[in-house]
Every structure is written in C-alpha cells, then in structure tokens.
Amino acid sequence: xxxxxxxxxxxxxxxWTAFSQAWLGDDHLLxxxxxxxxxxxxxxxxxxxQAIVVSEGGRRNFWQPxxxxxxxLGVLASRSSFGRGFFGFIGIVALALVILDIARGPRxxxxxxxxxxxxxxxxxxxxxxxxxxxxxxTPAIEAxxxxxxxxxxxxxxxxxxxxxxxxxxxxxxxxxxxxxxxPEVLFGLLMLDSLLVFVALRSTIGIAFGLxxxxxxxxxxxxxxxxxxxxxxxxTSVAILIAAFLCIIIDPFALSGNAAWPGxxxxxxxxxxxxxxxxxxxxxxxxxxxxAVGWRAAMAITGLAVxxxxxxxKAH
Amino acid sequence: MLVKVFPALIRSSIGDVPQPxxxxxxxxxxxxxxxxxxxxCEECGRFLCSLCTLEIxxxxxxxxxxxxxxxxxxxxNLEASRTLHDSVALALAILPALLFxxxxxxAPLTLFWIIRHWKSPGSILPRTRARFYFAAVxxxxxxxxxxxxxxxxxxxxx
Numbered sequence: 001x002x003x004x005x006x007x008x009x010x011x012x013x014x015x016w017t018a019f020s021q022a023w024l025g026d027d028h029l030l031x032x033x034x035x036x037x038x039x040x041x042x043x044x045x046x047x048x049x050q051a052i053v054v055s056e057g058g059r060r061n062f063w064q065p066x067x068x069x070x071x072x073l074g075v076l077a078s079r080s081s082f083g084r085g086f087f088g089f090i091g092i093v094a095l096a097l098v099i100l101d102i103a104r105g106p107r108x109x110x111x112x113x114x115x116x117x118x119x120x121x122x123x124x125x126x127x128x129x130x131x132x133x134x135x136x137x138t139p140a141i142e143a144x145x146x147x148x149x150x151x152x153x154x155x156x157x158x159x160x161x162x163x164x165x166x167x168x169x170x171x172x173x174x175x176x177x178x179x180x181x182x183p184e185v186l187f188g189l190l191m192l193d194s195l196l197v198f199v200a201l202r203s204t205i206g207i208a209f210g211l212x213x214x215x216x217x218x219x220x221x222x223x224x225x226x227x228x229x230x231x232x233x234x235x236t237s238v239a240i241l242i243a244a245f246l247c248i249i250i251d252p253f254a255l256s257g258n259a260a261w262p263g264x265x266x267x268x269x270x271x272x273x274x275x276x277x278x279x280x281x282x283x284x285x286x287x288x289x290x291x292a293v294g295w296r297a298a299m300a301i302t303g304l305a306v307x308x309x310x311x312x313x314k315a316h
Numbered sequence: 317m318l319v320k321v322f323p324a325l326i327r328s329s330i331g332d333v334p335q336p337x338x339x340x341x342x343x344x345x346x347x348x349x350x351x352x353x354x355x356x357c358e359e360c361g362r363f364l365c366s367l368c369t370l371e372i373x374x375x376x377x378x379x380x381x382x383x384x385x386x387x388x389x390x391x392x393n394l395e396a397s398r399t400l401h402d403s404v405a406l407a408l409a410i411l412p413a414l415l416f417x418x419x420x421x422x423a424p425l426t427l428f429w430i431i432r433h434w435k436s437p438g439s440i441l442p443r444t445r446a447r448f449y450f451a452a453v454x455x456x457x458x459x460x461x462x463x464x465x466x467x468x469x470x471x472x473x474x
Contacts, residue, residue: 006441023441032441037404039439040397050325054318115324134320145323156326214417 187303194296256292259284401433402447
C-alpha cells in the first residue's frame with residue numbers, strides 16, 4: 001500500500017460510472033471524483049473555507065420503485081413459471097434496494113462556500129454522513145482559522161461592504177491545453193478497418209462473424225471517446241467526427257451489416273436442420289463492399305488530413 | 317438544515333488588485349504591460365503583477381511555469397487528476413475478453429501496460445497493487461489459453 005497523508009471522511013457516493021468521496025488532508029479538504037480509470041481532485045484549504053451548508057432533500061432514486069412496480073406487474077401478467085420466477089427475482093432485488101435506500105436515512109445537499117466559489121459536495125449525500133462529516137472537519141478548520149461564535153460572524157458579515165470584481169479587471173494569461181490524439185486513433189482505426197471489412201466480406205461466414213462485431217464494437221467505443229474529448233477542437237474536425245460517428249452507427253445496419261446479415265440468417269436456418277454452413281462464402285455484392293470499405297477509407301483520409309492541418313495551425 | 321460558518325467569511329473576499337504604472341521607469345508585468353510588477357517568477361524570471369503571481373508553498377511562480385510544473389509532475393500536491401494505471405490494466409484484461417478475438421492483442425498489451433506503469437504514480441489515496449496482480453494473472457491465463465488453442469489446432473492438422 002502506498003503511503004498516504006489523507007484520512008477518509010465519507011464513503012463513496014456512487015453513480016453508474018463514477019463516485020465521489022471526501023478525504024481529510026493536513027491543511028486541506030480533498031474531494032476525489034473518480035471515473036474508474038481517472039481520478040480528479042479538488043482541494044479546499046482549511047483557511048479558505050467560509051461556510052458549509054447542509055440542507056435536507058436532493059436527488060431521489062425513482063428507478064428503484066419504478067422497477068419494483070414493473071416487476072409486480074410482470075409477475076401478475078406472466079403466465080409461465082419462468083417469467084414469474086424472473087420478474088419475482090428482479091422484484092426482490094429492487095425491493096431490497098428500496099429498503100436499503102430508506103435505511104440509509106434522508107438525503108441532503110451539502111454546499112461548501114469559499115470567497116470565490118460555491119461547491120456542491122456530491123460525496124455528502126445523506127444527513128447522517130453530513131453530521132459525521134461536519135463533526136470531523138469543523139475542528140480541523142477551526143484549528144487553522146480560530147473559533148468565533150456564529151452570531152458574531154453573522155453580524156460582522158452583515159456590516160461588510162459588498163465587493164465584486166470589476167468588468168475591466170485584467171485576466172491572467174490564458175493557458176492553452178494540448179490537443180488529444182483520440183481522433184487520430186479513430187481515423188487510423190477506420191483506415192485499418194476498411195481493410196478488415198474488405199477481408200471479412202470477401203471471406204467465409206465464420207470469419208466474417210468473428211471479425212465484424214469486433215470492428216463495430218471498437219469503432220463505436222473509440223467514436224464515443226473521440227466525441228467526448230472533442231471539446232476545444234475546430235468546427236471542421238468536430239463535423240468530421242460527427243459524420244464518422246453517424247456512419248459508424250449506420251454501417252452495421254445498412255452497409256457492411258446489410259451485406260453480411262443474409263449470411264447469418266442462412267446459418268441459423270441451416271443450423272436448425274443440420275450442420276451450420278460456416279464455410280459458406282459471403283454473397284456480398286461489389287457495391288456493398290465498395291460502400292463499406294469506401295466510407296471508412298474516405299473518412300480516415302479526410303479526418304487524418306483535417307487533424308494534421310489543425311495541429312499545424314495550432315503550432316503556428 | 318445544518319449551517320457551519322467560519323471566520324474566513326469576514327475576511328476580504330477579493331485578492332490584491334494590480335496597481336497601474338505611475339512612472340515610466342517602473343518595471344511592468346510581462347503579461348500585463350500596464351500593471352506594476354511586484355515580484356519575479358522564481359523559475360523563468362519574468363516580472364509579474366499581483367494578478368499573475370501564484371504563491372505556492374515555498375515558491376512564487378507565473379501561471380505558465382505553474383502549468384509546466386503541474387504537467388511535469390513536479391508538484392504532486394497540486395495535481396488535479398491522475399490516471400489509475402492498475403484499473404486500466406484490469407479493464408484491458410477483462411473487457412476485451414467478452415468478444416474473445418481482441419484478447420489476441422490485449423493480453424500481451426495488458427502485460428506491457430503492467431510492466432510499463434508498475435512504478436508510475438497512481439492514486440494519491442491509499443491503494444494496493446492488487447489490481448495489477450489480478451490483471452497479470454488474467455492476462456497470463458489468456459495467453460496460456462491462446463497457446464493451448466494454437467497447439468491443439470496444429471496437432472489436429474497434422
């Protein structure tokens with residue numbers, strides 16, 4: 001285990017893809033927002049924290065009762081024993097989640113205020129957690145800032161003149177972020193895939209159905225990643241990315257997919273009557289092959305060129 | 317509702333306002349020529365006004381040196397994000413296995429990733445290397461399985 005100077009303040013407040021957690025440092029509060037593969041950190045120095053406000057209420061989980069209701073309806077409507085068992089099991093899980101949610105106590109919204117920001121602390125989402133959080137962090141902040149009664153602070157704060165930054169205040173120098181390479185990876189992959197799709201559509205059904213789903217999955221995954229990371233890119237490269245992603249979505253259903261699906265149907269028909277014809281040649285038309293290969297190659301070349309020019313322009 | 321107020325609330329809420337130049341002989345800020353310089357950057361030596369001065373523990377830096385230091389991982393206490401290479405290795409070992417074919421590439425890639433990032437800085441929070449070990453075991457199992465399949469195919473063909 002790596003040495004750490006942090007002490008855990010709250011548990012993990014999870015969403016489907018991420019979680020948030022609060023940790024106590026030597027002289028600051030650390031908020032960790034984890035997206036599983038990347039952790040982002042926010043640090044609040046104890047000397048900068050002006051107030052912490054916790055109010056009851058906040059986001060509620062509607063999907064748990066909805067799922068429970070759907071399962072009850074499913075059990076009532078289902079005629080087979082398998083259906084009843086399936087909906088019953090899911091319903092019991094949903095019921096357990098609802099009970100667990102109630103047992104964890106009322107939800108809350110916790111806001112941390114500094115002189116220049118007001119930050120929602122997602123890690124503190126239950127009143128019980130909020131009380132423990134305040135009990136742990138208050139002595140640490142008071143050790144740095146000292147302790148003054150709340151009434152006295154409120155009276156002094158009311159007498160303070162309201163100062164705001166003027167519109168003409170000069171801004172610090174802008175720092176430019178480097179462009180990522182995800183679009184280049186996507187367009188490179190499309191170039192490689194144009195070759196693989198050609199091979200898949202010119203070979204047997206067995207090879208095609210091993211190769212094509214992998215190609216679709218990889219393109220879809222990297223396409224989403226490239227779109228998510230497209231912030232700060234030129235309009236042209238974003239337009240090319242969107243066009244490529246649309247083609248990626250359409251392709252399995254209309255272009256290469258359309259050429260390969262009849263073969264799959266034949267396999268399933270054959271398998272019900274005897275040995276499946278995995279060694280059968282795919283009967284894809286030349287037009288379908290040219291379209292499936294062509295859009296990938298065209299997008300790849302255009303995209304790589306646009307990325308190259310964008311990078312060159314940025315460097316100058 | 318729970319409200320906790322601290323003495324920082326009654327402090328001045330805005331930092332120093334940069335002072336304009338009053339005489340031509342005065343040194344001006346590198347980034348704002350109309351502002352009076354108050355301190356030099358301790359790394360690049362540029363003169364800075366109070367707006368551009370970043371005081372970090374033990375140093376006074378300009379925004380560009382601050383950013384360069386952050387990127388160069390010279391100020392680990394101020395890093396805003398970190399990649400969890402052990403989680404990446406584990407995801408690389410498990411997720412592609414759902415489609416089987418990518419394992420041919422990703423299993424060796426996982427091992428490379430583990431070796432490459434074994435000593436890279438991970439999370440700043442307490443964390444074990446268990447994910448690296450799991451990923452290595454899974455990747456080695458996948459490679460072993462691939463070798464067995466290849467050997468079996470070669471034997472059948474003979």
